[in-house]
Amino acid sequence: MSDKHRRVLDALELREPDRVPVMDLMNEFSTCNAILEKKPNPLGKMLRDPRASKLMDRLFALPGSAQLTDREMERFTHLGAAAAVRMDYDAAWLSCFPVLRFRDSRTMTDIFGRLCDVSVDAAGNLANPIYREGLIKSPADWNAWPKRDILRLPEKVNRVFREVQQAYGDRLFIFAFANYGLFENAWQPMGFERFAVAARKEKDFLRRVIRFYADLHCMLVEAAADAGVPGFIHTDDLAYKSGPMLSPRLIDELFGEHYRRLTETARALGVKIVMHSCGNTTSLLEHFVSWGFDAVHPLEPTAGVDLAAAKREVGDRLCLIGNLDITHVLVDATREEVFEAVRQAISDAGKGGGFILAPDHSHPDISVQRLRWMVEAAREYGAYPLKNQDMRG
Amino acid sequence: MGEYMERVKSALANLEDDDLASLLREALEAGEEAADLLAAMSEAMVEVGERFEAGEYYLADLVLAGEVMKDGVAVLEPHLSAGDKGAKGTVVICTVKGDIHDIGKNLVGTMLSSAGFQVVDLGVDVPADKVVEAVKANSARAVGLSVLLTTMVGSVGEVVDSLKEAGLRDGVKVAVGGACVTDEVVERYGADAMGRDAVEAVRIFSGWME
Numbered sequence: 001m002s003d004k005h006r007r008v009l010d011a012l013e014l015r016e017p018d019r020v021p022v023m024d025l026m027n028e029f030s031t032c033n034a035i036l037e038k039k040p041n042p043l044g045k046m047l048r049d050p051r052a053s054k055l056m057d058r059l060f061a062l063p064g065s066a067q068l069t070d071r072e073m074e075r076f077t078h079l080g081a082a083a084a085v086r087m088d089y090d091a092a093w094l095s096c097f098p099v100l101r102f103r104d105s106r107t108m109t110d111i112f113g114r115l116c117d118v119s120v121d122a123a124g125n126l127a128n129p130i131y132r133e134g135l136i137k138s139p140a141d142w143n144a145w146p147k148r149d150i151l152r153l154p155e156k157v158n159r160v161f162r163e164v165q166q167a168y169g170d171r172l173f174i175f176a177f178a179n180y181g182l183f184e185n186a187w188q189p190m191g192f193e194r195f196a197v198a199a200r201k202e203k204d205f206l207r208r209v210i211r212f213y214a215d216l217h218c219m220l221v222e223a224a225a226d227a228g229v230p231g232f233i234h235t236d237d238l239a240y241k242s243g244p245m246l247s248p249r250l251i252d253e254l255f256g257e258h259y260r261r262l263t264e265t266a267r268a269l270g271v272k273i274v275m276h277s278c279g280n281t282t283s284l285l286e287h288f289v290s291w292g293f294d295a296v297h298p299l300e301p302t303a304g305v306d307l308a309a310a311k312r313e314v315g316d317r318l319c320l321i322g323n324l325d326i327t328h329v330l331v332d333a334t335r336e337e338v339f340e341a342v343r344q345a346i347s348d349a350g351k352g353g354g355f356i357l358a359p360d361h362s363h364p365d366i367s368v369q370r371l372r373w374m375v376e377a378a379r380e381y382g383a384y385p386l387k388n389q390d391m392r393g
Numbered sequence: 394m395g396e397y398m399e400r401v402k403s404a405l406a407n408l409e410d411d412d413l414a415s416l417l418r419e420a421l422e423a424g425e426e427a428a429d430l431l432a433a434m435s436e437a438m439v440e441v442g443e444r445f446e447a448g449e450y451y452l453a454d455l456v457l458a459g460e461v462m463k464d465g466v467a468v469l470e471p472h473l474s475a476g477d478k479g480a481k482g483t484v485v486i487c488t489v490k491g492d493i494h495d496i497g498k499n500l501v502g503t504m505l506s507s508a509g510f511q512v513v514d515l516g517v518d519v520p521a522d523k524v525v526e527a528v529k530a531n532s533a534r535a536v537g538l539s540v541l542l543t544t545m546v547g548s549v550g551e552v553v554d555s556l557k558e559a560g561l562r563d564g565v566k567v568a569v570g571g572a573c574v575t576d577e578v579v580e581r582y583g584a585d586a587m588g589r590d591a592v593e594a595v596r597i598f599s600g601w602m603e
Contacts, residue, residue, distance in 0.1 A: 117493055121544070130542070132493050192496045196456040200408070240497075241572055242589045245452040278572070302575050327543055327573055363543045 004090045005230070008173035008356065012231075012272045012294050012319045016353035020346050020382030022375050023091035023175070023321065023358045026080025029125035030364040031371075035083040040124040043072065046105075048120050053105035060102040066149075070098035072126075074160050081168040087375060091173035091356065093233050093276075096160045099153070099179070100129060109135065111149040112180065113189030121364035134191040139205045150216065153179065154223040161227035174231060175274060176224040181236020182255050182262075183246075185213045192245075199250060206254060214258035218265045225269035232266055232273045233297070234259075239279030241303050248283055256291060263292030274321060278361065280304045285314045298322030298360035308348035311355075320349045321356040330359050330370045338370050342377035350386050357382065397425050398433040405437035405461055406444075408454060413461055417468045427472035434465050438507035442592040455591060456496070459503035466506070480509050482602040485527045486537040487515035489548035497570055498539035500591040505537075508595045510602075521548070521555035528556065528565055535566045535601050537594060538584070543573040550582035566601045570594055 001009075003018070010017035026032055033040055046052035059065055077096045084092035099110045108116050108129055113136040116129035136142050157178040165174060180188065186209055187195035198206050217234065224232050238244055238251060246254075259275075266273035275293040277284065280303040288296050296314075299305045299322045307323045314320075324330060329341045342357060349355040357378050359366065381387070397420035404413045420430055441458045444450040450458075484505055488498050495517050502512045513531050515523055524536060536556070540546050549569055556562040569579060570588040579587045588594035 127544075130493050192453075193456055193460055193499070196453040197460060199453055200457060201411075240452060241574075243448075243451065247451045247454075250451075250453075302573075327546075327575055328577060331543075361543075365544050 002170055004171065005173050008091045009230075009272075011353055011356050014316065014319060014352070014354040016384045019384060020350050020378055021090035021173075021356045022378045022382075023093065023173075023356055024084060024087065024089050024371065025093040025359060025362040026084055027093065027095055027177075027362040028121075028127065028364050028366070029076065029079070030121050030123055030127065031362065031366055031368065032076075032079045032083040033123075033125060034368045035086050035371075036079070038079075041072070041126065042124075044120040044124040044126045047118055047126070048124070056102075056105040060104055066101050069100055069102060070156070073098045073100065074156075077160050077164055078167070081164050081172060081174070085168055085171045087371060089172065089375070091175060091231070093175045093177055094161075094164060095177045096157050096164075097178070098156050098160075099149070107132075111153075112185055113141075113145055123364070125364065127364050131188060134187075134189040134194065136189040137191075137194055139202075139208075142205070142209060153216065154219040157220055158223035158227050161224055161229045165228040169228060169230075174229045175233045175272075176220075176227075176229045176231065177233040177235060178220045178224065179213075179217060181234050181276075182210055182213050182217065182258055183236045183238055183251070186210050186254075199246065199254070203254070210254060210258055214261060217258075217262050221262065221265050221269065221271060221273070225266075225271045230270075230272060232271050233276050234262065234273060234293075235276040237279060238277045238284060239281045239303070241279060243280050243282075244284055245279075248287055251284070252287060256287070259291035259293075263294075266294075267292065278303070282306070282310065285310055285318065289314055289317045293318065295319035295321050295356070297358060300360045301325050302327050302360075307345060311349045311351070315349065315352070315354055319354045319356065322358045322360045323349070324357065324359045324374060326359050326361045326363060326366055330366050330374065332367070333370060335373050338373040339377040339380070342374055343381045346378070346381045346386065350382065350384075353384075395425070395429075397423065398429060401430055401433045401465075402437040402440075405434055405458060405465070406440040408441075408457055408461070414464050414468050417465055421469075421472060427469040428474075431466070431469050431473065434462060435507050435509060438462060438504065442504065442595065445590070445592050452500075452590075455504070456500055459500055459507075462503055462507055481511075481599070482535070483511040483513060483531045483533040484535045484537055484598055485513045485515065485524060485531065485533045486539070487519035487524060488517040488539045488541075489545055489552065490518060490520045491545035491548055492540050492542045492571075493517040494539070494541040494571070497541070497591065498537075501537055501539070501570065501588070501594045504591040504595050505598060508599065510598065521551040524552050525555045525559045525561065528561055529559070533565065535568065535598055537588075537598070538567065538569045540569065540571040540573060546573050546578055547582070549578065549584060553583040568594060568597050 007017040119127040121127040274295040
């Protein structure tokens with residue numbers, strides 16, 4: 001076992017490693033390309049060029065164009081791993097996401113029923129698509145929705161992560177990300193207004209959808225484990241700025257048993273499983289423990305999550321990951337500000353182990369220089385036994 | 394408050410929405426005034442907001458209440474006079490240029506309408522000049538900007554600057570909401586306030602219209 005694996009595993013199992021591990025979310029072409037000093041893929045610029053985009057419109061209408069998109073997304077998983085190794089991260093969230101389907105140069109769907117706008121960042125990189133609305137509005141829509149590509153996802157995920165694990169797994173603890181979470185896949189393909197009504201009045205329909213995706217997620221964990229990947233990220237934004245989007249009681253009623261099945265599957269396979277939920281998740285922390293997750297990310301400071309309080313509440317049962325702000329600290333803060341944010345996070349959550357430092361999200365404007373400062377600061381403040389701790393930590 | 398008013402208020406506040414539209418029709422046929430029924434629904438939405446702030450209701454409940462409210466208003470609409478609506482003042486709302494997320498913006502619109510504001514909803518991905526045009530055309534006194542994407546937060550500054558250039562800024566307050574909005578964003582781009590959710594947004598705009 002490499003030092004990095006041991007370090008990450010110690011943190012996940014709530015022991016003190018030699019130092020606080022550092023990980024990142026390799027979810028943006030722009031960040032990965034900047035780290036590796038690569039130029040953007042020409043696809044982004046072509047999508048924004050009026051003449052080229054007309055050509056792309058015709059190309060995307062051809063049968064088989066989905067394979068090109070899938071190949072690009074598979075390439076992205078390798079790109080993310082290479083960038084994470086270059087940054088000397090201990091761990092990385094790597095996405096294998098062959099689920100996007102261009103409708104034309106401006107819009108895309110995914111295989112789950114989201115309609116999105118194509119997004120290209122300032123440098124010309126393809127960015128994460130921007131959710132517009134759901135295409136599955138009723139049980140009849142769900143029954144009619146083509147599921148072949150969804151059902152083939154575990155095989156693709158297995159193949160891509162096998163390659164990536166073989167190429168980079170000795171230098172990186174890989175957390176596989178391969179699908180939206182159960183809650184997100186329940187609401188986004190129908191839209192939140194429609195979901196809010198269904199959560200009250202059409203629970204049987206919702207339960208069918210959730211069960212389908214829970215089965216799929218268990219297969220994805222199996223696929224990742226079979227590929228040799230040691231970690232899995234279940235990304236499911238259950239909360240927003242001021243708290244959970246549904247009552248925690250209703251979340252538990254609709255999703256709890258499925259989260260438990262997912263974490264039991266991971267545990268049986270020896271895979272560590274992380275719950276990622278943006279927003280203020282403070283009132284959900286005990287649920288994350290009861291559902292069996294090993295860790296939670298990102299504990300967003302700008303959503304009002306108090307990392308020290310989270311550590312006090314669940315730090316003896318749940319590894320905490322994240323907390324570095326991406327609205328200012330990792331975008332345009334000074335070196336001193338980045339160092340102070342890292343010092344504070346480690347002081348708040350590092351005591352006794354069970355903390356992995358990471359950005360609280362990804363977006364194209366994150367500065368690679370500030371990511372480097374984050375790593376540097378983690379080396380300075382993160383060696384155990386910890387120094388520079390606040391008394392409240 | 395009459396029997397129908399109590400039943401309407403209770404149905405909406407308790408999210409017992411199955412029969413609200415038929416209840417409203419029944420009340421209209423029984424001779425109740427549409428404006429009074431609308432007032433009862435507005436009171437119910439205030440109660441929904443209070444329950445949200447107390448932690449009894451969650452975002453999905455607010456959205457559900459908003460959907461029920463919209464269905465109810467659709468029943469009442471043909472029976473309402475212009476004076477029954479939007480008495481508190483006019484607010485222009487939109488999701489800023491480059492961003493198309495609209496759950497929060499829609500909810501703010503519904504809650505503001507319920508609270509008696511005239512709401513001009515410009516939709517999503519709205520450039521600054523369109524906001525200025527709408528403020529002028531509707532003599533709006535306030536603007537609500539929604540932005541979820543961190544990369545698009547600069548669009549808030551574009552709206553504030555455009556209002557200044559048009560000579561409107563002194564008479565128009567600007568509130569911002571959305572996942573990436575912080576106090577620092579408000580200060581950096583020269584907005585006036587940040588709302589963490591739709592209920593807080595109503596409080597902010599109500600304060601400005603007093």
